Amino acid sequence: MDTLQHFLSESETDISSCFVGEGITGITSEDIWDPILTQVLLTPWKDHSKANIMSPQEGFHDTVWETPNCCELEANISDSKTCWKFADLEDEYLRESSVQGSELSMTSSDTSHCSEIEEVNQQNALTRTEICTQENLWMSVDNQRLNIMPHSSIEGDDSWAVDSTYEGDGSLRKRPIMSKLQFKSNPLKPKATEIMKQKRVNLHSYHERNVQESVEFLLRNNTTPISDGYIWLKYGQKNIKNSMHPRSYFKCASVDCPIKKQVEESSEIEGCVSITYFGKHNHLPPSLHALRRR
DNA sequence: AGCCTTTGACCAGCG
DNA sequence: TCGCTGGTCAAAGGC
Secondary structure (H helix, E strand, O other): OOOHHHHHHHHHHHHHHHOOOOOOOOOOOOOOOOOOOOOOOOOOOEEOOOOEEOOOOOOHHHOOOOOHHHHHHHHHHHOOHHHHHHHOOOOOOOEEEEEEOOEEEEEEOOHHHHHHHHHHHHHOOOOOOOOOOHHHHHHHHHOOOOOOOOOOOOOOOOOEEEEEEEOOOOOEEEEEOOOOOOOOOOOOOOOHHHHHHHHHHHHHOHHHHHHHOEEEEEEEOOOOOOOOOOOEEEEEEEEOOOOOOEEEEEEEOOOOOOOEEEEEEOOOOOOEEEEEEEOOOOOOOOOHHHHHHO
């Protein structure tokens, strides 16, 4: 079995070439968020939720942070010695620290630290601990399954991801979960009379959504397609005015998941495909088995 | 046969 | 009010 370092170096070579463009970072060890897990976050080309154009020098942690939740969370994490200790378990294999809403979850191949994590969660009044096995994690690595989405939030709440690397001042580095939008899914498909109501709701946020709640990635269109870890259904395609290429519309195949994405050839950078996500998943990624079946 | 994509129609917002 | 535009629906077609 390859080491983490080996995988990272291989990934940088193989995968970074897929992501290009002015102001775009390819995957480097700095850009990779959860490098070993199925969730791999990349610096987006445009984070419309922050109205920023990202550059390689601007990490997520350089974007806007001034929210009460952020400060509160930082205090929680920094005050936890156990959490720091856990963060020191570098290189053994893998770990994930993420905060979803008010919830902190960590995963590690080293299950012996489960109790520690649980303790941290309890101290911080956070609730969930997940353990991934070494086997299923490496299965994901072997297939180079990448998730280029912002880390999804089960709660659909304001969410934050916490990188476990240290800043110069010794604080934990954090990265925002980009979409702040809260979707409420309908358990039942709306009836005809309700569909238009729903449409009006959607259209009401149409312009806001375009500038505030989307995250755009650019992908070289001459590279092997990379799964983002989720299953998508195409539900439409439109020719866009003044655009040579049609725009395709996709929604997540998971029932009641509100996220959608649009794919079209980039008008800004030739030879690139623009992938824009609206909203966020309200569920975990499907199993590798389910992905393969598709 | 079932799942997914295609594609024309429909709708609301906007100027 | 009307036409344009983009987002979505859903029947039909393809695999």
